[in-house]
Amino acid sequence: MIRRGFPVAARLSHHRVLPGVPHVLPRLTSASAFGSSTESLVSEFCVEKTDLKDYVLPNASWFPDMLSMYQEFLEKTKADGWLKLPSFKSNRDHIQGLKIPSGFAVSSGTSSDQGDWRIFTRCIQVEGQGYEYVIFFHPTKKKSVCLFQPGPYLEGSPGCAHGGSLAAMMDETFSKTAYLAGEGLFTLSLNVRFKKCFPAAAAGRGLVPVRVTMSSGGPITDCPACLGPTTEEGGVPRK
Amino acid sequence: MIRRGFPVAARLSHHRVLPGVPHVLPRLTSASAFGSSTESLVSEFCVEKTDLKDYVLPNASWFPDMLSMYQEFLEKTKADGWLKLPSFKSNRDHIQGLKIPSGFAVSSGTSSDQGDWRIFTRCIQVEGQGYEYVIFFHPTKKKSVCLFQPGPYLEGSPGCAHGGSLAAMMDETFSKTAYLAGEGLFTLSLNVRFKKCFPAAAAGRGLVPVRVTMSSGGPITDCPACLGPTTEEGGVPRK
Numbered sequence: 001m002i003r004r005g006f007p008v009a010a011r012l013s014h015h016r017v018l019p020g021v022p023h024v025l026p027r028l029t030s031a032s033a034f035g036s037s038t039e040s041l042v043s044e045f046c047v048e049k050t051d052l053k054d055y056v057l058p059n060a061s062w063f064p065d066m067l068s069m070y071q072e073f074l075e076k077t078k079a080d081g082w083l084k085l086p087s088f089k090s091n092r093d094h095i096q097g098l099k100i101p102s103g104f105a106v107s108s109g110t111s112s113d114q115g116d117w118r119i120f121t122r123c124i125q126v127e128g129q130g131y132e133y134v135i136f137f138h139p140t141k142k143k144s145v146c147l148f149q150p151g152p153y154l155e156g157s158p159g160c161a162h163g164g165s166l167a168a169m170m171d172e173t174f175s176k177t178a179y180l181a182g183e184g185l186f187t188l189s190l191n192v193r194f195k196k197c198f199p200a201a202a203a204g205r206g207l208v209p210v211r212v213t214m215s216s217g218g219p220i221t222d223c224p225a226c227l228g229p230t231t232e233e234g235g236v237p238r239k
Numbered sequence: 240m241i242r243r244g245f246p247v248a249a250r251l252s253h254h255r256v257l258p259g260v261p262h263v264l265p266r267l268t269s270a271s272a273f274g275s276s277t278e279s280l281v282s283e284f285c286v287e288k289t290d291l292k293d294y295v296l297p298n299a300s301w302f303p304d305m306l307s308m309y310q311e312f313l314e315k316t317k318a319d320g321w322l323k324l325p326s327f328k329s330n331r332d333h334i335q336g337l338k339i340p341s342g343f344a345v346s347s348g349t350s351s352d353q354g355d356w357r358i359f360t361r362c363i364q365v366e367g368q369g370y371e372y373v374i375f376f377h378p379t380k381k382k383s384v385c386l387f388q389p390g391p392y393l394e395g396s397p398g399c400a401h402g403g404s405l406a407a408m409m410d411e412t413f414s415k416t417a418y419l420a421g422e423g424l425f426t427l428s429l430n431v432r433f434k435k436c437f438p439a440a441a442a443g444r445g446l447v448p449v450r451v452t453m454s455s456g457g458p459i460t461d462c463p464a465c466l467g468p469t470t471e472e473g474g475v476p477r478k
Contacts, residue, residue, distance in 0.1 A: 090397075091394070091395065091396060091397060092397050115391070116368070116392075117391045117392075117394050117397070117439075118391065118392040118394060119395065119401065120392070120394060120395060120400075120401035120403055120404045121401070121403070123363055123369060123392040123393065124362055124363070129355070130362060152354070152355060152356045152357065153355075153357040153359070153362040154359045154362065155329060155330070155356050155357060155358055156330065156358065156359060156414070156425075157424055157425065158329075158330060158331050158334065158356070160425075161359075162358065162360070162407065162410070163407075163410050163414070163425065163426035163429060164359055164360070164403070164406055164407025164408070164409075164411060164426075164429075165359045167403055167406050167407065167410065167429050168401065168402075168403025168404060168406065168407055169403070170403075171401070171402050171403035171406065172395075172401070172403060175395070175402070185396055186396065186399075186402065186433065186436060187402035187403075187433055188432065188433055189430075189431070189432050189433070190402060190403075190406050190429065190430070190431045190433070191428075191429070191430045191431075192429045193427065193428050193429075194425065194426055194427055194428070194429070197425060200356075
């Protein structure tokens with residue numbers, strides 16, 4: 001069951017959020033995929049596999065705000081150069097054929113079909129209960145937008161999304177952006193300041209559009225739209 | 240299935256990790272539980288409920304290192320003043336009877352039995368596949384130690400625990416420590432620097448003992464023991 005109408009909201013800081021995510025890993029071997037062009041990385045990441053479930057497709061648990069913003073960005077994929085990134089159960093299903101660091105070679109050719117591995121943000125497969133999200137990426141602008149609806153399995157304090165679940169969603173958005181931009185694969189620095197509590201699966205409010213823009217100094221982010229209630233509407237500020 | 244023997248390791252930074260977690264929330268109402276004594280908070284948190292599953296009890300998925308460190312700290316609960324914190328499916332099962340901020344009043348008296356809510360770090364209930372952890376707390380020292388074994392559902396890059404899953408585990412450890420110390424409930428600032436990759440469910444290595452010490456300036460943390468391999472042993476450094 002998804003709770004609805006919990007009267008709190010979150011707004012993530014505009015500053016100092018995950019500054020180190022896209023840094024390249026200087027000690028990785030020459031077998032690394034990093035340094036490849038965004039075009040080739042995107043084409044290899046967005047693998048065409050009809051036998052794998054793509055978790056970015058809307059389902060019955062999506063709230064109206066999530067659906068409307070999804071449709072808005074879907075329109076942008078037709079004209080504005082945006083790509084809707086597929087999301088399979090595991091990164092193993094995205095990186096088939098890619099050269100990855102030697103330390104990972106043992107698993108580079110292993111599909112999730114051969115073992116029950118899951119990318120953390122797809123660990124909960126019950127629709128609406130965990131992470132519902134879709135990431136849109138703009139190869140030229142090296143910019144991503146993640147639409148995210150947290151479910152009741154992501155709870156921290158009663159009714160409120162766990163800070164770690166929000167940080168993980170941002171980490172995933174940044175790492176995908178950095179990877180497809182050819183900047184690296186791993187998070188080096190995770191730095192988030194929370195300003196308000198965020199509801200877990202509150203009707204039409206469980207949505208944080210995270211906007212990530214790549215720059216030479218790393219990504220910067222802002223959350224220009226928080227669909228949760230303001231403090232005046234009953235939101236509980238964190239500070 | 241749990242993969243074993245993936246030859247990478249992680250070490251979390253000794254510096255600038257979650258400095259803001261235990262900050263009190265100045266705008267919370269007087270109905271807040273914060274400011275209560277550690278003794279009363281602990282007694283209310285460690286509720287005796289025989290009908291709820293306690294997820295901190297060892298199961299067949301625990302690796303030898305996890306079990307041995309668990310036994311080590313269990314001995315400390317008998318003589319050194321440490322407490323093993325119970326962990327039910329939801330925080331709702333821990334805070335029954337506690338006064339919480341007015342914005343949360345709607346859910347304060349609602350047990351997880353009345354709805355399928357889960358604390359994020361217990362969102363995966365299949366033994367060994369997600370978070371396996373136990374937190375020990377010392378009320379006098381206001382210090383916690385979390386023993387944590389990540390499973391294959393917490394994956395980021397193939398074979399490697401997702402940075403967000405590690406950050407969430409640290410966030411949970413800090414927030415419980417801060418809460419029981421009467422310092423607050425919500426994470427304000429999450430700041431982690433990752434130094435190495437960490438294996439997801441690598442045999443005997445998927446263990447990060449996170450040590451949290453409360454201080455007037457907030458918590459400080461160190462990870463003195465990383466049971467994964469060193470760089471010389473094949474670990475892949477993040478920087």
